[in-house]
Amino acid sequence: MASTPPNQSVERAAAVLGALGASENGAMRASDIARAIGLGTSTTGRLLNTLESLEYVRRDAETQGYSVGRAVLELASQGLNHNPVHRESRAAAQELAQRVELTANVGVQDGATCIYLCHFEGRLAPKSHTMIGMRQPLHASALGKCLMLDMTQAERTSLLGAELARYTEHTIIDHDALTADLAEAEARGWCIENQELALGRFCIAAPVRNATGRIAAAISISGRLTVLRTRDMTSLAEDLIEVADRVSVGLGMISAVAR
Known part of the structure; x- marks a missing residue:
């Protein structure tokens, strides 16, 4: 039975979250995330907008920097508790x-x-x-x-x-x-x-x-x-x-x- 090919959108979203989690300087701007994961700025922007709407990332209104959102922390807590x-x-x-x-x-x-x-x-x-x-x-x-x-x-x-x-x-x-x-x-x-x-x-x-x-x-x-x-x-x-x-x-x- 042939394996199911990976979903590109999911892979890209995971790459965004991975870049944020690996950041040594806290919040990251969209352009920095795009460079880190090797995607275009517009594609990265769309991913960030979706992830923000789902609360997987959080955007600071003043600095426009992105960081890991509430939903990720909640999932991590649930995973530990299980x-x-x-x-x-x-x-x-x-x-x-x-x-x-x-x-x-x-x-x-x-x-x-x-x-x-x-x-x-x-x-x-x-x-x-x-x-x-x-x-x-x-x-x-x-x-x-x-x-x-x-x-x-x-x-x-x-x-x-x-x-x-x-x-x-x-x-x-x-x-x-x-x-x-x-x-x-x-x-x-x-x-x-x-x-x-x-x-x-x-x-x-x-x-x-x-x-x-x-x-x-x-x-x-x-x-x-x-x-x-x-x-x-x-x-x-x-x-x-x-x-x-x-x-x-x-x-x-x-x-x-x-x-």
């Missing part, structure tokens, strides 16, 4: 962040990346933006490592490719080294990310399992390396694992997982 991992982990992650005063995140696998479903900031880890919806590479993040604990090296290589991207001098870029790191993490019960994605950042994560015992998500504690150096890592990890187990039970896991 996700069982988000529902079960949200309150637990928020409490964890407040208790340890650091950042608590929950992520799930999406292809070769980890996508954030929850992001809460403690007193010692303030941010000016949210991580919800953002992605991190599996091999260079503690959350991502947790999501690969059930995989064989062959499965990881097939998923990530033979070459692993380097982000800092600490990034693990060899599959054999990654396998060894994950074996240590599995024996320990939690994964470590020590400046592998960004210098000065330290993160620990524990897996969350579903009713079948398979890893469905991961939850992490992260913060600046200078702050975490002063904390009792064993105590933090025990707190993290307890929260991960509580979320796992909420997802239906009722028996221990054999190693």
Whole structure:
């Protein structure tokens, strides 16, 4: 059966929303959006008018700049609320962040990346933006490592490719080294990310399992390396694992997982 060709109008509308979401300088003028997505100004203008009427984009009457509209935010909220991992982990992650005063995140696998479903900031880890919806590479993040604990090296290589991207001098870029790191993490019960994605950042994560015992998500504690150096890592990890187990039970896991 032949596949249905993509709808060009939908693709173009998605490109507009993608450009707005990726903007590093906030609102964008129509001409800037047209250049970013490679369409003519008149075509882009018509798309923006339609999207504005549906409240998927918002236009500032004074600056004429466009930004993501209310309807997109509402859909994103509905999507999160429909996700069982988000529902079960949200309150637990928020409490964890407040208790340890650091950042608590929950992520799930999406292809070769980890996508954030929850992001809460403690007193010692303030941010000016949210991580919800953002992605991190599996091999260079503690959350991502947790999501690969059930995989064989062959499965990881097939998923990530033979070459692993380097982000800092600490990034693990060899599959054999990654396998060894994950074996240590599995024996320990939690994964470590020590400046592998960004210098000065330290993160620990524990897996969350579903009713079948398979890893469905991961939850992490992260913060600046200078702050975490002063904390009792064993105590933090025990707190993290307890929260991960509580979320796992909420997802239906009722028996221990054999190693």
